[in-house]
Amino acid sequence: MIEVKNIHKTFGDNHVLKDVSFSFQSGKTNLVIGASGSGKTTLIKCMVGLHSPDSGSVLFNESSFDELVEKERRKLRKEIGMLFQGGALFDYLTVEENIAFPLNMFTTMSDEEKKDRVNFCLKRVNLNNVNALYPAELSGGMMKRVAIARAISMKPKYLFCDEPNSGLDPQTAIIIDNLIQEITQEYNITTVVNTHDMNSVMEIGDNIAFIHQGQLAWEGDKDSIVSSTTKELNDFVFASKLFKKLKK
Amino acid sequence: MINGLKLFGLYLSMLGNVFSRPENRKVYLKRIVDEMIKLGVNSLTIVSIISLFMGAVVTIQTGLQLNNPFIPKYLIGYATRESLILEFSPTMIALILAGKVGSSIASEIGTMRVSEQIDALEIMGINSAAFIIQPKIIASVLFFPFLVIISMGIGMLGGFLAATLGGIISKPEFLQGLIYWFEPFYIFYAIVKTVFFAFAISSISSFFGYYTRGGALAVGKSSTKSVVYSCIVILIMNFILTQLMLV
Numbered sequence: 001m002i003e004v005k006n007i008h009k010t011f012g013d014n015h016v017l018k019d020v021s022f023s024f025q026s027g028k029t030n031l032v033i034g035a036s037g038s039g040k041t042t043l044i045k046c047m048v049g050l051h052s053p054d055s056g057s058v059l060f061n062e063s064s065f066d067e068l069v070e071k072e073r074r075k076l077r078k079e080i081g082m083l084f085q086g087g088a089l090f091d092y093l094t095v096e097e098n099i100a101f102p103l104n105m106f107t108t109m110s111d112e113e114k115k116d117r118v119n120f121c122l123k124r125v126n127l128n129n130v131n132a133l134y135p136a137e138l139s140g141g142m143m144k145r146v147a148i149a150r151a152i153s154m155k156p157k158y159l160f161c162d163e164p165n166s167g168l169d170p171q172t173a174i175i176i177d178n179l180i181q182e183i184t185q186e187y188n189i190t191t192v193v194n195t196h197d198m199n200s201v202m203e204i205g206d207n208i209a210f211i212h213q214g215q216l217a218w219e220g221d222k223d224s225i226v227s228s229t230t231k232e233l234n235d236f237v238f239a240s241k242l243f244k245k246l247k248k
Numbered sequence: 249m250i251n252g253l254k255l256f257g258l259y260l261s262m263l264g265n266v267f268s269r270p271e272n273r274k275v276y277l278k279r280i281v282d283e284m285i286k287l288g289v290n291s292l293t294i295v296s297i298i299s300l301f302m303g304a305v306v307t308i309q310t311g312l313q314l315n316n317p318f319i320p321k322y323l324i325g326y327a328t329r330e331s332l333i334l335e336f337s338p339t340m341i342a343l344i345l346a347g348k349v350g351s352s353i354a355s356e357i358g359t360m361r362v363s364e365q366i367d368a369l370e371i372m373g374i375n376s377a378a379f380i381i382q383p384k385i386i387a388s389v390l391f392f393p394f395l396v397i398i399s400m401g402i403g404m405l406g407g408f409l410a411a412t413l414g415g416i417i418s419k420p421e422f423l424q425g426l427i428y429w430f431e432p433f434y435i436f437y438a439i440v441k442t443v444f445f446a447f448a449i450s451s452i453s454s455f456f457g458y459y460t461r462g463g464a465l466a467v468g469k470s471s472t473k474s475v476v477y478s479c480i481v482i483l484i485m486n487f488i489l490t491q492l493m494l495v
Contacts, residue, residue, distance in 0.1 A: 029407060050367055056352075058488075073373075074373040084364045084367065084368060088363060090368075105372070160371075
């Protein structure tokens with residue numbers, strides 16, 4: 001479980017996060033939703049340690065990230081997998097080398113064991129015969145799947161996904177969403193997905209935090225979102241004609 | 249001025265991170281070898297072409313200046329050798345490498361930054377500055393002196409060809425000049441300069457790449473800045489080292 005408590009973050013005069021507190025449950029797909037510029041990505045970056053919050057704390061299974069010494073932080077980071085918006089695969093490495101990268105850096109596995117683990121991860125994300133390809137040779141959906149495979153190669157306890165289906169067609173987006181949910185439940189991972197895609201919310205939203213202008217404006221799950229009376233949430237969720245019809 | 253000091257402070261703090269203990273020595277060693285090939289071996293062709301013509305031009309121009317019956321002709325070979333060893337090979341090649349290697353380093357690291365590859369390394373618990381930059385600096389410092397020594401040899405060959413084929417002086421006279429009053433310390437001086445230049449090129453370019461903010465346009469700007477700053481630092485270092493080692 002991950003808990004964020006009273007997080008504040010400012011960039012110059014811009015107060016991006018204002019007293020955000022939320023619990024992200026293990027074995028569930030936790031979604032952070034909100035409009036562009038609402039502070040979702042900043043929250044996720046504060047959680048993974050890419051930004052330091054001005055005040056407040058992030059607790060990973062009750063240990064505060066800020067209070068950990070550098071060695072413990074690095075140890076914790078090995079338990080974190082992250083799927084970036086653009087995949088963030090290393091251009092100069094093949095798919096196989098990308099997935100084996102954390103294994104090469106942090107484990108003493110033999111080449112055979114690493115190969116088995118890479119093939120297992122690729123099979124888990126439904127990819128075959130791509131081991132020797134470079135990221136530039138992959139489609140958007142394949143790139144996301146390889147990034148997921150890399151993120152799970154070290155058997156993480158926490159998985160962060162920053163807009164996992166941005167730039168994907170609706171069908172592939174659903175495949176990626178379902179894959180994230182399956183992996184979360186299968187390995188009992190605490191997964192945090194940052195998205196503004198309403199299809200994802202309705203598909204995989206077990207536990208949802210809605211951020212509006214840097215504040216937590218609503219929390220609940222995909223079933224309660226439709227009946228919510230929070231105006232900001234309704235404006236965000238039912239912005240399209242399709243969802244308006246759905247509400248009616 | 250304050251911005252300049254801030255920039256220098258940030259550069260020093262980056263160097264502090266770069267020279268911390270590697271997470272996995274085996275992976276780092278492999279990366280150093282890869283960088284030697286990418287930054288060093290792949291620069292051999294351009295270095296050879298430039299050195300060949302540089303040596304030829306130095307010989308022709310020296311030949312024109314020493315066109316006096318009282319000055320022995322072999323001094324053309326001597327002047328070519330001294331010019332190449334003392335100045336043209338280390339400094340000219342460093343400036344060329346600042347353009348070729350420096351811009352390549354800055355754009356590679358800048359692209360890694362804007363495409364979140366550096367963030368990915370950090371989240372994995374890897375010291376990204378050390379992982380990306382350290383092998384580049386070590387590879388440059390180890391390999392650039394070889395490039396400069398090769399440049400000296402090819403420059404002298406260029407001079408020899410220009411002198412003999414252009415009829416400036418005879419083959420034995422040029423060769424006599426090449427071995428006349430040889431001072432091995434000058435080679436040491438050239439290598440020391442090159443080591444400093446290599447460090448400057450690789451670290452400055454890495455610095456601008458590593459702190460790229462924005463998109464593709466920012467990568468281009470970082471690349472340009474890295475070349476400009478590297479060239480200025482090379483010229484200042486050249487002056488200081490010459491003053492310290494030769495005067």
